[in-house]
Amino acid sequence: MRMPGTRFQSGDMVMGRWPGSSLFYEVKVLSYDAKIQLYTVIYKDGTELELREVDMKSPTGFKPSHRSRSRSRSPSRRRSRSRSPARTTRRSSSRTTSGTFATETSAARKEPKMKEVLEIRLSPVARPVENNGHNKHENKKNDTADKVNENPAEAEQEKKILESRYNLRRRKDDGDAKPAEQTEEKEAEQKPAAATAPITTELEFGGRLGVSCMMLFLPVAVLGLMVVCSQEDASLMSPPSLPALDSLLDPHVFGMVVLWFLFQALLYVLPVGKVVEGIPLKNGEWLKYRMNILHAFVLTVATLGAAVHQGMDLSYIHSHFLQLAVSSLLFSVLLSVYLYVRSRWAPQDQLAPRGNSGSVIYDFFMGSELNPRIKGFDLKYFCELRPGLMGWLVINAAMALAEMKLHNLDYPSPAMILVNCFHLFYVLDAYWHEEAVLGYMDTTHAGFGFMLVFGDLMWVPFTFSLQSYYLVHHPNHLSLPCIVGIVTLNVIGFCIFRKANSQKNAFRRNPSDPTLSHLKTIPTATGKTLLVSGLWGLVRHPNYLGDLIMALAWSLPCGFTHILPYFYVIYLTTLLVHREARDEAQCRRKYGSVWDDYCREVRYRIIPRVY
Ligand SMILES: NC(=O)C1=CN([C@@H]2O[C@H](COP(=O)(O)OP(=O)(O)OC[C@H]3O[C@@H](n4cnc5c(N)ncnc54)[C@H](OP(=O)(O)O)[C@@H]3O)[C@@H](O)[C@H]2O)C=CC1
Ligand SMILES: CC(C)=CCC[C@@H](C)[C@H]1CC=C2C3=C(CC[C@@]21C)[C@@]1(C)CC[C@H](O)C(C)(C)[C@@H]1CC3
Numbered sequence: 001m002r003m004p005g006t007r008f009q010s011g012d013m014v015m016g017r018w019p020g021s022s023l024f025y026e027v028k029v030l031s032y033d034a035k036i037q038l039y040t041v042i043y044k045d046g047t048e049l050e051l052r053e054v055d056m057k058s059p060t061g062f063k064p065s066h067r068s069r070s071r072s073r074s075p076s077r078r079r080s081r082s083r084s085p086a087r088t089t090r091r092s093s094s095r096t097t098s099g100t101f102a103t104e105t106s107a108a109r110k111e112p113k114m115k116e117v118l119e120i121r122l123s124p125v126a127r128p129v130e131n132n133g134h135n136k137h138e139n140k141k142n143d144t145a146d147k148v149n150e151n152p153a154e155a156e157q158e159k160k161i162l163e164s165r166y167n168l169r170r171r172k173d174d175g176d177a178k179p180a181e182q183t184e185e186k187e188a189e190q191k192p193a194a195a196t197a198p199i200t201t202e203l204e205f206g207g208r209l210g211v212s213c214m215m216l217f218l219p220v221a222v223l224g225l226m227v228v229c230s231q232e233d234a235s236l237m238s239p240p241s242l243p244a245l246d247s248l249l250d251p252h253v254f255g256m257v258v259l260w261f262l263f264q265a266l267l268y269v270l271p272v273g274k275v276v277e278g279i280p281l282k283n284g285e286w287l288k289y290r291m292n293i294l295h296a297f298v299l300t301v302a303t304l305g306a307a308v309h310q311g312m313d314l315s316y317i318h319s320h321f322l323q324l325a326v327s328s329l330l331f332s333v334l335l336s337v338y339l340y341v342r343s344r345w346a347p348q349d350q351l352a353p354r355g356n357s358g359s360v361i362y363d364f365f366m367g368s369e370l371n372p373r374i375k376g377f378d379l380k381y382f383c384e385l386r387p388g389l390m391g392w393l394v395i396n397a398a399m400a401l402a403e404m405k406l407h408n409l410d411y412p413s414p415a416m417i418l419v420n421c422f423h424l425f426y427v428l429d430a431y432w433h434e435e436a437v438l439g440y441m442d443t444t445h446a447g448f449g450f451m452l453v454f455g456d457l458m459w460v461p462f463t464f465s466l467q468s469y470y471l472v473h474h475p476n477h478l479s480l481p482c483i484v485g486i487v488t489l490n491v492i493g494f495c496i497f498r499k500a501n502s503q504k505n506a507f508r509r510n511p512s513d514p515t516l517s518h519l520k521t522i523p524t525a526t527g528k529t530l531l532v533s534g535l536w537g538l539v540r541h542p543n544y545l546g547d548l549i550m551a552l553a554w555s556l557p558c559g560f561t562h563i564l565p566y567f568y569v570i571y572l573t574t575l576l577v578h579r580e581a582r583d584e585a586q587c588r589r590k591y592g593s594v595w596d597d598y599c600r601e602v603r604y605r606i607i608p609r610v611y
Contacts, residue, residue: 006032007053008039016041017055024057197351203362204354204582211365215450219329222462225567226322229470234562243322253320254327261331261457263303264386267296269377278438281350287371289381289438293431300390317395318402318472321462328458335457336364336450339379343368343447352447367449380448383456385437389427391461396420399468406472414483415476415557419467422490422554429498436505441583467558467565476559490553497546500535504543507531522601524594532601539604540584544576548606580605 008014008029016027027041027049038050205211227240273292280286308314317324340360343351346369355366372379400412400420407413412420430437437443446452478486506513511521511529520533535542551569558565584605588595605611 005034006039008032008056013059014041015057015059016043016049016051026059027051027056029056197348197356198353200354200357200362200366203357203359204366208359208362211362211451215361215365218454219458222329222458223322223325225466225564226325226462226469229466229564230321230473232473234470234474234564236563248323248326249330250320250323250327253323254330257324257327257331260391261387264296264300264390265377265382267299268292268382268386270295276435276438279444281370287373287378288376289378291434293385293434296386297390297428297431300394304394314394314398315402315405317398318469321395321469325458325462328462329454332450332454332457335379336453339367339369339372339448339453340364342372346372352445354445355447355449363447363449365450367447367452370445370447372448380452381437381443383448383453384442385430385434388456388458388460389430392464393424393427395461395465396423396468399465399472403472403475407475413471413475414478415559416468416471418478418483418486418557419471419554422550423464423468425494426550429494433501433505436501439505439508441579463571464568466567467554470558470562470565474558474561476557476561478557482556486553486556489556490550493546493549493551493553495546496535497543497550500542500546503535504531522594522598524591526590528591530591530594530598532598537602538608539606540599540602541576541580541606544580544606545608548572548576576606 010029010031012029013026014029015024017024025043027043030040030042032039033050036050038052039056041049041051041056043049203210205214224240227242228234228236228238231238231240268290270292271290272295273290275288275290277286277288304312304314340363343355343363350370351368352366352370355363355368357363357366371381397420400416403409403412403416411417442452503516503519507516507519507529516531518534519531520537521529522532523529531537539545548569551572555566555569591598
């Protein structure tokens with residue numbers, strides 16, 4: 001449509017100043033209001049604003065570079081960026097779409113000394129940065145986000161969705177070199193005061209006393225469960241016969257634990273697999289992660305297979321199970337001490353919001369540093385999926401061998417095969433969706449301290465394998481209908497778990513994903529949208545429901561004689577109920593009253609019609 005008497009016409013692509021800064025972005029003109037003499041424009045990320053003519057320039061004179069983004073800019077310089085359309089939705093008339101008022105920055109009042117050329121950089125949750133042929137999906141996402149919506153009403157809706165997913169990044173025209181006109185004065189003006197991490201005031205897990213008790217109780221509990229599990233009467237009520245304390249710490253076994261960790265670390269740094277970026281950190285940084293866990297898995301299986309072929313006896317793991325657990329505990333403590341000490345020197349903006357209380361014991365437990373790295377080696381990400389989860393599978397395999405040896409079997413029992421297969425399938429699924437872990441709560445929010453280190457390196461391998469350990473000493477006959485029933489239960493649980501996680505991950509990556517267009521959503525003031533139909537309309541955490549159903553299916557092959565094999569179900573229920581409450585509080589803070597509307601719409605938390 002022509003707009004008489006105006007310099008720019010509806011549909012024109014021009015450069016528009018981002019309010020409060022000297023930054024110009026490519027915008028599309030939507031309309032002009034002659035009364036208030038403002039243009040309505042839309043930025044590429046979907047943000048709609050009103051601009052004065054003086055804040056708009058014709059694109060000639062702006063020369064965008066098409067070189068790919070370099071990541072080596074220092075964080076402080078990255079932080080010095082002005083607010084971007086992706087971060088907030090503001091109008092030049094100081095009106096925000098949510099009706100609040102935006103304050104003008106000092107930069108807004110100064111005349112720009114230079115024109116900065118920017119590109120809108122679309123940054124979904126985890127983005128491959130190496131093009132190795134796996135990026136089709138990625139390209140599709142960018143297409144969607146790049147488009148400027150023709151329909152303002154739709155654009156308004158889409159803007160809300162997109163602004164949470166995509167980030168506006170300044171493109172450097174000359175690598176790391178400062179733009180010629182950029183003066184020291186300007187740099188100083190843009191640099192915010194040094195970021196200080198908020199102090200953690202709300203202490204979880206009963207505060208200092210609670211975490212102290214947990215640190216003492218949890219390792220003892222793991223060892224206690226293992227001891228009971230190996231006894232003929234695996235009842236929690238009967239007093240366990242305790243092993244001699246000095247037999248528990250064996251330097252040879254400790255060496256094996258260290259070797260296992262180093263072997264996995266070596267596989268992690270192998271330059272195979274694509275590199276992706278995680279979700280943006282508070283300081284604007286994007287950490288890179290190498291995705292090569294399936295390669296590591298195959299190489300581990302091949303190495304162990306070769307070692308067994310050469311005469312290595314895997315049932316050593318069964319006969320030294322307690323010593324292995326104690327060595328893993330010692331290793332976890334040493335690693336946690338290292339992590340705590342290094343966190344004292346970590347930059348403030350890299351501290352975890354939940355692990356910065358100032359209390360040594362509390363911060364040691366929760367973890368102070370969010371993403372501790374040694375050069376590019378991400379300790380938290382490495383530990384979450386590799387030594388512990390892979391160790392769990394190796395322990396299971398060792399238990400199957402031990403069972404065959406102990407009971408003179410040619411094959412493991414059906415119950416042992418089921419447990420091994422279920423666990424293997426669960427871990428392989430996690431590995432297949434390796435990238436998704438970058439978006440999970442622990443990766444994005446939790447510091448890396450004793451809780452996660454111990455959880456990853458001792459709790460996971462030694463409690464998750466209790467079912468196979470139990471079966472070595474307590475064979476359980478399974479009839480064919482029982483096997484079919486248990487497998488069916490596991491498949492149902494897995495389908496719910498996988499579908500729910502995949503749906504949420506796909507939706508968070510690209511809210512306009514056509515495969516999810518049939519799902520109902522509720523928009524929130526933050527720009528994010530919540531799914532309210534399909535599995536996510538059934539309960540608020542369908543992924544937890546699926547996980548719990550699977551947990552039950554893993555315990556059933558062990559029969560009903562003792563409660564011990566059900567320990568995993570009990571642990572997971574406790575953990576997920578606590579996690580659900582924590583997530584609920586976080587979402588209520590984040591989404592405000594919309595979260596209450598959402599809870600009215602989706603009434604049950606984890607179990608439909610029950611809880
Ligand atoms: N085996 C084990 O020991 C354990 C397994 N797990 C499993 O790990 C997986 C990840 O769990 P976890 O990280 O706790 O949590 P979720 O993957 O469930 O993530 C919760 C987040 O999802 C987003 N969300 C919530 N509701 C909706 C909705 N309706 N629509 C869209 N997004 C929504 C919110 O984040 P936002 O809105 O900010 O995107 C919320 O904070 C689960 O499958 C769990 O079962 C977890 C712990 C232990
Ligand atoms: C008692 C105690 C110290 C608990 C620590 C909690 C950790 C054991 C768990 C916290 C979140 C976890 C996840 C997995 C394993 C257990 C821990 C580390 C997970 C890697 C298992 C495989 C799944 O597919 C998963 C990737 C979804 C999952 C992520 C969360």
